[in-house]
Amino acid sequence: MNNLQSIGPTLVLARDLKLVGNDARALRRGLVAGHQARLLRGVYVSAEVWNTADDDARYLMRITAAVLTRKSYAVVSHLSAARIWGLPIFGRWPSDVHLTALGGRTRESKNGIRWHHEVLSEGDVVEIDGMLVTSRLRTMVDLARTTSFASAVASLDSGLCQKFTSDNGMPDSDISTEELSDAIRRLGSRRGCRPAKIAADFADGASGSAGESVSRAHIFLSGMPAPRLQVVYARVDGGKDIVDFTWDKRHHVRSLPLLGEFDGKMKYTRGRYMNGRTIEEVVWDEKVRQDRLCAPGRAMVRWLWGEASRPAELRALLIEAGLKPER
Template sequence: MQLAELPVVSSRAALLDEGMTDRHLTALLRAGTLVRIRRGQYVDGEAWRSLSRADHHRLLTRGVMLAAHPGTTATHVSAAVEWGAPVWDLPLDVVHTTRRDGKVGRRRDDWIQHGGVLPAMDVTVHHGVPVSVAARTCVEITTITDVERSLVVVNGLLNSGATTEQEFADWVGRARHWPHSLATDLVLRLCDSRIESAGESRFHYLCWRQHLPRPTPQVKVYDERGRLIGRVDFLFEDFGVFVEFDGKEKYLIHRREGETLDEFLLREKKREELICQLTGWVCIRVTWADLATPELLARRVRKILDSRRPLGA
């Protein structure tokens, strides 16, 4: 996730101190020059409209921090967003925090204050905001959502280098008796730092959920001269079947400067054909739409795997 530079969150009191009046604020809001992000807090309207949903949440977090107790730390979803992790299908209209003194405040429409012990060693400052360390954030996520959504976040944090599988495992041990942590061990068993996107995490989860063989992520392919041709997103090694996930991230990350979408797609097609020629493998392409019908996609994948005799058998 690309983190944008955020505009300043200004309180009503600060704007009045600068000489504005409530009538002036109302006019600026109606014109779209300012946007109210929460009660009594405003940001530049043009900047707000240019930002992503995740960056809107980051601004909301900063607004909450302006009104929060000094010992408040962004945790759970809010920490994950600040770390730059993908947060597929998680609500971003509510900020999650935890106080370092263990006290729990009143829940509000846009703010959940969690209880629990949060020592200083488990807090770091990221982009100017106090957040839970990434390994702890991984565990926190598993306590508020299901395995699939948790894996998207955890794999994102692992792949970015914000934390490691060992650090996550150590934290799982520390949090074994946390409330709502029954799924945490399963997320630890399924996570993989090699997985690069939310769509890939969801496909990896689908393979486990639908009892398909576990594929190997990010397998490199070389030509006869030992030159790297590319990587495939997943490989079912025993079947000679690889999977390429077609998501928006791939188009954004791997397109060359000045390359049109048609040129990129043609280059991708040639790369896929060359991999098939060099290896004898077959390709399955998966899209976000395919993931919306997991049972149907699993049947499709299983049919192709069944048609391929395991290599070496």
Template sequence: MHLISALDLRHTTGDTRSLSRRYAQGELVRVRKGVYAAKDEWVSLPPWERYLQTVRAVDLELPQSTFCLNTAAVLWDLELLAVPGYVHLSGASRGHTGRRQPTTSAAPDGSRRTGITHLTAYGIHRHRGDTASVQRGGLLVTPLPDTVINVLARESFAAGVVLADHAISNRRVSGPPVSKDELFQAASQLPSAARRDWVAQVLNFASPHSESAGESLSRAQMHLLGFPAPTLQARFRQGGSLLARTDFFWPRYRLIGEFDGDSKYLSDDYLGTRTARQTVLAEKKREDRLRAAGFRVVRWDWATASDPSRFTACLRQAGLPNTLNRPSSTQ
């Protein structure tokens, strides 16, 4: 979408009033001070894109800012468990650190409604310390290894695994490659021994073989809930041809686990030339072949993987034992 800078408009046209007038008429959203967007476009954006556009608005408001932590992770196109709550900036002085509330606003209409009250807005979180920065998509961000490590040091185990799995995987399609060795080297520079140990736990568990954030979340939850570790991306053959490749497999229990994300049935990249209905039918036939070959299959979605109690019940009902009787929250 197109962000409108009041400063740029003034420099190019001399116009100083049209944006304020359009804002008052309900046509525009003021994303940050002096930065506007068309309201109808803003309302239609999904949360991740709205967050990214807020980041770009912050850069227009505060040029040459260095984005760090979860914001830098978003700009590096890394997978996160959730949309960040703030836009993170580094390099703040002692008196300017901390969180600032969102400034995104829209003018109310005659019924005192703004049209954006149901949308999450994002404030700024300034962090102390000067950090190294590199250019990424026209913005200044912390280097990739530093970004990954500094996020891992602050996140839960499950959220960290989602990020670490994606960072070291071959499915990441943008940005420079990064290896576990590079990440361990970056982690060695953390000032806190406790954080170094925590990051090491996440990195030792991380695998490049998870093929989605949902698979990474599922695997982390299995570990936290005491379930046996599965084989990832197991291949099954029948009559010399490939029968299936599965997300998770427990050979001892002849149990196959599949994470069902929405993209499997809704993403054009996944569907190819097939319709969603054809994809669902193909999945059913694939599962029928696996069952006929003597395997059991259990499926779950994002909501189940995110809920320890539901996920525990799902896997136990499928016949998989775990060592925790009463799981606590793992998020």
């Protein structure tokens, strides 16, 4: 359920039941009995739908519930706008829905709603599936200002990639690093702009996934040299292998080029990565690829989310592979 319009009908609003003469207390009884799950005050979804939904789908339902229950216009922003656009973050989605108030009104954050009071220009707001959402550029700026360095890098790397397509399949125009930096600069000395500038300078649209972006951020934070991204290696059969990270031989204790690969779970579970292959076939193909890349005169290291998410562990792994720290 990646489209907001497809989620709306699965939600039940207590106020709607009252309008047609039904008793909304049945929803509360269903909640107690375990047949319903409550997303926000007055908004329910069947327990079956909720229990089978993943973290992404659950947060999207919460966002939809928040918008459906607003009595005045508000803009989905910050982490919630990231979910709408399909921009990744580092970590789980929050429990609160992030909204920016319009009209200069100050609102108290409560009942699952986190209110922001920002000045938004006309170009900062777009409509997606009938909802007002901060533009992709403004969302990236807000994430850079308010999230950790690693999470901001993951979001910005994804937002800077060419031919970006939102989570509902809507294509959006390319955003350059210069546009991102200019948008942050226009905010002047507002809170969070200094770390946002650092994250924007570091961001790179060539990163291949959120896991690679988090890895790259933690490589930097742990004092290891910066790798080159998506380096192409020719194969004898005329094909090519693209490697996530490559360090030049001057960074290796044995003067060897070091190739680095982040292995995410999606590679072994998602259909678009498997191309009709079984998990066993994917694992075998990865082994053949690694043997091919580990030609004489090259070193290689691989890691999973566990190491990628912890800078100290990733640093230790890279040092064990022969990478020389910069500091």
